Amino acid sequence: MTKFTIRGTLPGLNDYITAERTNRYKGAEMKRRCEAVAMHAAQQLGGICFTRPVRFVYRWFEPNRHRDKDNISAFGRKVIQDALVRAKVLENDGWKQIEGFEDQFFVDKKSPRIEVQIFEVDE
Numbered sequence: 001m002t003k004f005t006i007r008g009t010l011p012g013l014n015d016y017i018t019a020e021r022t023n024r025y026k027g028a029e030m031k032r033r034c035e036a037v038a039m040h041a042a043q044q045l046g047g048i049c050f051t052r053p054v055r056f057v058y059r060w061f062e063p064n065r066h067r068d069k070d071n072i073s074a075f076g077r078k079v080i081q082d083a084l085v086r087a088k089v090l091e092n093d094g095w096k097q098i099e100g101f102e103d104q105f106f107v108d109k110k111s112p113r114i115e116v117q118i119f120e121v122d123e
Helices: 013-020 024-044 069-086
Strands: 002-007 054-062 098-107 115-120
Touching: 013 024, 013 069, 024 069, 024 098, 024 115, 054 069, 069 115
Parallel strands: 054 098
Antiparallel strands: 002 115, 054 115
């Protein structure tokens, strides 16, 4: 198992949809910024590159329970996996490379974060 942590929270799916509806460039910029945050955090992996399929466990630590769980995770998973492809940690984020993922949700008022665990799957 390999793990890295993103400090703080990412925007939710509703935030992204609102940005896209406001201006498509605004939505693209939001996604680009979030990918940069995820890529920076992925540097904790030390240049690892997965060649076999992987499974993710996302541990979402929110400061409170205001956002719906699906709103928290949908956009977050997308930008994190896209960032891992851009950082060459994953070859791609398709069916052959990602077997699946699991979301776990917690509240941590003092230290909101996203812990991403990556497990290589035996083929």
